[in-house]
Amino acid sequence: MNPFADTSSRPHREADFSREEVGLANRNHGFALEALRYDVTPIGMHYLLTHFDIPDMSAEGFSLEIGGAIENTVSISLDEIKALPSITQTVTLECAGNGRAHITPRHPSMPWSNEAVGTASWTGTSLKNVLQQVGLKPETVEIAFFGADAGFDKGHEHFYGRSLSPEHAMSDEVMLVYAMNGAPLLPQHGAPLRMIVPGWYGMASVKWLIRVEALTAKFDGYQQVDGYHYRENADDPGAPVRELRVKSLMIPPGIPDWYTRRRMVDAGSVALQGRAWSGNGVEVAKIEVGVDGTWHEATLRPRQETYAWTGWDFTWMAEPGEHVLACRATDVNGQTQPVDTRWDNSGLGNNGAQHVHVTVR
Numbered sequence: 001m002n003p004f005a006d007t008s009s010r011p012h013r014e015a016d017f018s019r020e021e022v023g024l025a026n027r028n029h030g031f032a033l034e035a036l037r038y039d040v041t042p043i044g045m046h047y048l049l050t051h052f053d054i055p056d057m058s059a060e061g062f063s064l065e066i067g068g069a070i071e072n073t074v075s076i077s078l079d080e081i082k083a084l085p086s087i088t089q090t091v092t093l094e095c096a097g098n099g100r101a102h103i104t105p106r107h108p109s110m111p112w113s114n115e116a117v118g119t120a121s122w123t124g125t126s127l128k129n130v131l132q133q134v135g136l137k138p139e140t141v142e143i144a145f146f147g148a149d150a151g152f153d154k155g156h157e158h159f160y161g162r163s164l165s166p167e168h169a170m171s172d173e174v175m176l177v178y179a180m181n182g183a184p185l186l187p188q189h190g191a192p193l194r195m196i197v198p199g200w201y202g203m204a205s206v207k208w209l210i211r212v213e214a215l216t217a218k219f220d221g222y223q224q225v226d227g228y229h230y231r232e233n234a235d236d237p238g239a240p241v242r243e244l245r246v247k248s249l250m251i252p253p254g255i256p257d258w259y260t261r262r263r264m265v266d267a268g269s270v271a272l273q274g275r276a277w278s279g280n281g282v283e284v285a286k287i288e289v290g291v292d293g294t295w296h297e298a299t300l301r302p303r304q305e306t307y308a309w310t311g312w313d314f315t316w317m318a319e320p321g322e323h324v325l326a327c328r329a330t331d332v333n334g335q336t337q338p339v340d341t342r343w344d345n346s347g348l349g350n351n352g353a354q355h356v357h358v359t360v361r
């Protein structure tokens, strides 16, 4: 039995994905699902999302500028930042657009299916160590963070910028980062200095950080007030995207068909494994594996770090035929992944369950 024989002829096609979507997918790669086997994603396998161009930056002579509602505008060199107390945190980062390509109709943007997620061990210092030095004024209502990369989105020209509340910016876990998995940060991941905002979707973790500004009014940057909002439709004012939604993924079992990615598995006992995570460091309470729509509880591995995904295992007794596998996580707050895709006008926050088509022989 060869269920993939009919994929030998692949007629040329007009278009499903636009040329622009494919262009974005060539620049911004996801991770290979089999990399879910690693607690910490190897650097080159970590997903990437860069809105504009990777800026031409050098660690030499680099300094971070801090201005706005503080005593005096200051420049802090990379060496000074490296001299501050260092911390290393293993953090799962996921792009808010992950799962967008499963939504119909689809918002034209980076067409992620499942793979815009990864876990790295980030080394740097708590942002609060720098903020404490500069002396925030009490009238500060938000702190804005700017990357060195600029461009246009929907006609708006801007430097990539995001903001956090002063309380969030002063929390222990928000980091200024200069190393990833023990190696100097690579250009595409934000070298020489980036932020990591654990427990939030990736857009908050500003790469190529060059300027911090304490604001006495809410930040009105494009990526803060226009982009990254959950919206029912284009006219909906929407709600800001913040923490990760509970989610899980599995390593597709067996071997794939090159083109369709459908799987072939031998009958018998199949060891399924994957990862599960939720937002703001909320622990995952339960993971279930769906076999043709029937859910079975899988085994969670012990949790390793607050902001890192948790591994899970399940033994599937695979019987010959066509099957659809799925997985869904529930966190300790009782939030469960939807089985189907979750609608959003821009394709954000779709934590619908992953489905894997498997032929068992």
Ligand SMILES: Nc1nc2c(c(=O)[nH]1)N[C@H]1C(S)=C(S)[C@@H](COP(=O)(O)O)O[C@H]1N2
Binding pocket: 046, 047, 048, 049, 050, 051, 052, 093, 094, 095, 096, 146, 147, 148, 149, 160, 188, 189, 190, 201, 202, 203, 204, 205, 206, 207, 208, 209
């Ligand atoms: N300066 C800057 N920072 C940025 C971005 C960007 O385009 N420019 N993309 C954000 C988004 S949407 C995500 S998901 C993460 C991706 O981080 P990574 O490429 O290191 O995986 O970076 C965030 N930080």
Ligand SMILES: [Mo]
Binding pocket: 049, 094, 095, 096, 097, 202, 203
């Ligand atoms: Mo993202």
